Amino acid sequence: MNNKKTAPLKPVVGALVASALDPSEMPAGTLPEFCFMGRSNAGKSSLINALVRRKIAHSSANPGKTVRIHFYRMLSWYLVDLPGFGYAKVSKQERDRFGQAVEAYLTTRQALLGGVLIQDCRRDPEPDEMMVVEWAQASNRFLVVVANKMDKLNRREQAERLARLEEVYRRPVMMLSAKTGEGLDAVRAAVVGLGLALP
Numbered sequence: 001m002n003n004k005k006t007a008p009l010k011p012v013v014g015a016l017v018a019s020a021l022d023p024s025e026m027p028a029g030t031l032p033e034f035c036f037m038g039r040s041n042a043g044k045s046s047l048i049n050a051l052v053r054r055k056i057a058h059s060s061a062n063p064g065k066t067v068r069i070h071f072y073r074m075l076s077w078y079l080v081d082l083p084g085f086g087y088a089k090v091s092k093q094e095r096d097r098f099g100q101a102v103e104a105y106l107t108t109r110q111a112l113l114g115g116v117l118i119q120d121c122r123r124d125p126e127p128d129e130m131m132v133v134e135w136a137q138a139s140n141r142f143l144v145v146v147a148n149k150m151d152k153l154n155r156r157e158q159a160e161r162l163a164r165l166e167e168v169y170r171r172p173v174m175m176l177s178a179k180t181g182e183g184l185d186a187v188r189a190a191v192v193g194l195g196l197a198l199p
Ligand SMILES: Nc1nc2c(ncn2[C@@H]2O[C@H](COP(=O)(O)OP(=O)(O)OP(=O)(O)O)[C@@H](O)[C@H]2O)c(=O)[nH]1
Pocket: 038, 039, 040, 041, 042, 043, 044, 045, 046, 047, 058, 059, 060, 061, 062, 063, 064, 065, 066, 083, 084, 148, 149, 150, 151, 152, 176, 177, 178, 179, 180
């Protein structure tokens, strides 16, 4: 019998598995993946941290922080934090480089089930957001559209913006404040409903 004390099992949930640009740097596609997309500063990292109940994704007031494709281990899937579109703070050359990497990831990654598109509820969708919707439709992937920062609006404005966004997107939109947690349970339920366990 082995009486040696074993080290406690390291928590795997939330562990950063890879920060990739090239497909060769990505984990083997043995687990399903679900990605988080949106304009820089929309609140991707804030939503991820709220869903996982841990500060795994870096969130800051400094747009363009996420400049690689980050893979985080969940219990039975990988959570993928994609670099945001439209960063001000990096060169065009660098922007093109991860733009291409993201496009290649979205179009070729077999393990990718779908994702969350997050945007600021005060803005209208721009071509980048509409392309994500087209991508989901064309490739038959799940897409949850989230309008974040609802705490910045009053109730009447929230209702107006929700109606407007659903009209433009032509699909359901979930209102959220990653800051206060309002709307978070519904986003959590949408993700868990796809069979993706959250802590
Ligand atoms: N008022 C308010 N601020 C928020 C909310 N969600 C995020 N923020 C703030 O918005 C800023 C950007 O949030 P992040 O979560 O870092 O955004 P991101 O989409 O991950 O940005 P990049 O990684 O740069 O692409 C931070 O200052 C957050 O504190 C929200 O629901 N309400």
